[in-house]
Amino acid sequence: MTTTSSRPIERGAPRARQTGPIAWTKKHLFNSPFNSVLTVVLGGLILYVLYSLLSWAFVQAPWAVVTENFAQYMVGLYPSEFYWRVWVIFALVLSLAGVSWGILARNQKQLFSKPVLIGFGIAALLLVILPMTRPHLVYSLGSLVLLGLGAIAGQALGRKSSKAPQLISAGWFISYFVVLYLLGGDNFTASLLYTVLFQVGLGLLAGWLLSSRLSVPVLTQWLGRLALLAVGFVLGYYILGNVLFPILVSGLGLSYTFFLVLMAAVGILLGIAMVLTFSEPDTLEGVGKAALFLIGFVAVYALMGLLPASLGLEFGLERVRTTSWGGLSLTLFLAISGIALCFPAGVSLALGRQSKLPLIRLFSVAYIELVRGVPLISILFMGQVLIPLFLPEGMRPDPVVRAIIGLTIFSAAYLAENVRAGLQSIPRGQSEAAQSLGLNKPLTMALIVLPQALKTAIPAIVGQFISLFQDTTLLGIVGLLELLGMTRSLLADPNYLGDYAPAYVFIGGIYWVFCYGMSYGSRQVEEALNTDLR
Amino acid sequence: MTQSEIQAPPVPRNDVGAEAVIVAKDVNKWYDNGFHVLKGVSMNVYKGEVVVVMGPSGSGKSTFIRTFNALEPYQEGSIEIDGVRIANDLKDIEAVRREVGMVFQQFNLFPHLTVLQNVTLAPIWVRRWPKAKAEEIAMRLLGRVGIAEQAYKFPGQMSGGQQQRVAIARSLAMQPKVMLFDEPTSALDPEMVREVLDVMRNLAKDGMTMVCVTHEVGFAREVADRVVLMDGGVLVEENTPEEFFNNPKEERSRAFLSQIL
Numbered sequence: 001m002t003t004t005s006s007r008p009i010e011r012g013a014p015r016a017r018q019t020g021p022i023a024w025t026k027k028h029l030f031n032s033p034f035n036s037v038l039t040v041v042l043g044g045l046i047l048y049v050l051y052s053l054l055s056w057a058f059v060q061a062p063w064a065v066v067t068e069n070f071a072q073y074m075v076g077l078y079p080s081e082f083y084w085r086v087w088v089i090f091a092l093v094l095s096l097a098g099v100s101w102g103i104l105a106r107n108q109k110q111l112f113s114k115p116v117l118i119g120f121g122i123a124a125l126l127l128v129i130l131p132m133t134r135p136h137l138v139y140s141l142g143s144l145v146l147l148g149l150g151a152i153a154g155q156a157l158g159r160k161s162s163k164a165p166q167l168i169s170a171g172w173f174i175s176y177f178v179v180l181y182l183l184g185g186d187n188f189t190a191s192l193l194y195t196v197l198f199q200v201g202l203g204l205l206a207g208w209l210l211s212s213r214l215s216v217p218v219l220t221q222w223l224g225r226l227a228l229l230a231v232g233f234v235l236g237y238y239i240l241g242n243v244l245f246p247i248l249v250s251g252l253g254l255s256y257t258f259f260l261v262l263m264a265a266v267g268i269l270l271g272i273a274m275v276l277t278f279s280e281p282d283t284l285e286g287v288g289k290a291a292l293f294l295i296g297f298v299a300v301y302a303l304m305g306l307l308p309a310s311l312g313l314e315f316g317l318e319r320v321r322t323t324s325w326g327g328l329s330l331t332l333f334l335a336i337s338g339i340a341l342c343f344p345a346g347v348s349l350a351l352g353r354q355s356k357l358p359l360i361r362l363f364s365v366a367y368i369e370l371v372r373g374v375p376l377i378s379i380l381f382m383g384q385v386l387i388p389l390f391l392p393e394g395m396r397p398d399p400v401v402r403a404i405i406g407l408t409i410f411s412a413a414y415l416a417e418n419v420r421a422g423l424q425s426i427p428r429g430q431s432e433a434a435q436s437l438g439l440n441k442p443l444t445m446a447l448i449v450l451p452q453a454l455k456t457a458i459p460a461i462v463g464q465f466i467s468l469f470q471d472t473t474l475l476g477i478v479g480l481l482e483l484l485g486m487t488r489s490l491l492a493d494p495n496y497l498g499d500y501a502p503a504y505v506f507i508g509g510i511y512w513v514f515c516y517g518m519s520y521g522s523r524q525v526e527e528a529l530n531t532d533l534r
Numbered sequence: 535m536t537q538s539e540i541q542a543p544p545v546p547r548n549d550v551g552a553e554a555v556i557v558a559k560d561v562n563k564w565y566d567n568g569f570h571v572l573k574g575v576s577m578n579v580y581k582g583e584v585v586v587v588m589g590p591s592g593s594g595k596s597t598f599i600r601t602f603n604a605l606e607p608y609q610e611g612s613i614e615i616d617g618v619r620i621a622n623d624l625k626d627i628e629a630v631r632r633e634v635g636m637v638f639q640q641f642n643l644f645p646h647l648t649v650l651q652n653v654t655l656a657p658i659w660v661r662r663w664p665k666a667k668a669e670e671i672a673m674r675l676l677g678r679v680g681i682a683e684q685a686y687k688f689p690g691q692m693s694g695g696q697q698q699r700v701a702i703a704r705s706l707a708m709q710p711k712v713m714l715f716d717e718p719t720s721a722l723d724p725e726m727v728r729e730v731l732d733v734m735r736n737l738a739k740d741g742m743t744m745v746c747v748t749h750e751v752g753f754a755r756e757v758a759d760r761v762v763l764m765d766g767g768v769l770v771e772e773n774t775p776e777e778f779f780n781n782p783k784e785e786r787s788r789a790f791l792s793q794i795l
Contacts, residue, residue, distance in 0.1 A: 427640075427642075429638060429640050429642040430642060430644065432605055432638070432642065433636075433638060433642035433643075433644070433701075434644075435603075435605065435628075435631060436603055436605065436631055436634070436635070436636035436705075437631070437632075437655070437656035437660065437704070437705070437708055438628045438629075438631045438632035438656055438660040438708060439628070439655075439656060439659060439660055440628050443659055443660075447655065447659065448644055451646050452644075452645065452646050455646060529646070531645055531646055531688035531689075531690050531691075532645070532688070532690035532691070
């Protein structure tokens, strides 16, 4: 108003509005003598910095330290004859990522929009141009193709089945153990994965399936009962496998294999007999349910015991000790394991801190305050140096496992505080409304308060994940050759004396890509979960 | 205390029997800071009856009806809901809450769930109805409160009046024996008050037992079987709406009415 009133109104045709780059420059950069000087000076400065950066990057920098040791940055001291396993992992992860992307974008008309295609093009171009990836073109481009194919398949799956998100989550969960198996090989798996997780997990699943007509799923709706069940299974597993079966085997004088066959047969027959006897197993209560479940579990356990021998489950993947693991793959393994473990731990601690039971609350508060008062590096040192002193030979966990435990212990405490902030931000009316509808406290927490609290806490939680990812660098100090540790040991090579800059720029870029990816992902998730005024 | 001693006996509606859904006797409640908020309040609510509770702010009326589903504990006296006494050590408090619906001033819809999920949540998880049945009943209820076509929206995308109607449908989905309304229209813009009151009016017409804390005089006059005035934690007067608004017995009722009419 004030600006127009002082000027006389121009008559005739309105002046053509000036557009175009020249007009823009004039208006924004050269609109007064002082600004013109400023523009010239700053422009020169920017050009100079850019010139020196580019000339460093393309002319001066000794990139050999990166290009000649690319494999070491990626997988550390992993034996080169087993690099194919890493490629399989890479392909697997990219395919799964593609499927996930496809499922997330199932409602989009065109999966490969222009920016996506450009992104693919740039990635392929880089793989071709960069000297360190050129030798592996077949594998890397193949993986890129898998990403695209996975996306197409994922979109088709997502449109067809409403269960697709659960399926892909299960896929990721299983792939973690597959990756573990591929990285570690047979022995490693035999000690950790196969014996504990594979058998118990499948035993649990099969026992459940066998008694599925008994509406056991109702039990699973109760987290506490499920936990109880799991504890029971693990106990049962050890008692069956380590105490009961061996005693029975030696007592009866049978071969172990024959004994397992016997148990499986008896178990299955008993289970069938029971299902047949009770015309309506749905109405079975308490003891009956438990009995059938137990029979199913023993039968399946026995069958599982037979499997590895009969199928030759030792696939012949040679063991690669974790001391040979390293580089980016170790960093990612540590970070993903730590994140996956610290999240449930942190949420439990946050809930524990709000509990009305004094013992649980006291423990949670003590844990959180204790861990938050200790620097991470001291926890990691404790894990690597102190814990082995306390435990007898043979029971000492692997250094990588110890590192993961240390990271988890530390992050869980911080995460708990983030989640607690989220919990406290939910108005009391929410839980009052839920309670007035007759929901009990666990259901109110699980269905109403926690989902909202986690949603508000997403930025803080992802921030914690990012710092956990970055904190893996501290493990270089305690002797693991993760990305930074590997770089430091490469730089100790006299051939690359003083070539710090390219190496650190390179791994800095890698860290940035992953951290930015996480924060970008968190923003996407936040947007997807935003239910206010679309 | 003297006030509650001289209170009139309950005035049962003519067309209902004497079956009491809520029996509150000499309820006393102190806040944690020692404030005596309910000073021996007694009230019965009979089946099919609509009771409107009025009173100045801070009179304890909201606190009083919140004791009916144990959102607020009380220290002395007794409250029975459909024959079950609400005690602080009651094991299965959820069983009582299932039978008592509650509508809040701030709606308190669950913002992370769609309207339909808001309404079906409790029937599915508490009553253990199959999802299809719960959704069918929910859609019927949403139709009854006039927002069936918005079932897949989120609460944040709706107006206050619509949200409050969803909240009513959500409570009704549990098929409660009695509905409590805690100032259901106080947080609404004036033009949305009517749509909510209309829903409540229809509900009363269908024979729902209701206890409403409200300042809506028109609603009280038209719908209530009984009007109750609370002040300072004491039940001052209990009367038919005609008598209460035209010819109140108590001096304090007269003072209160002169302020709001």
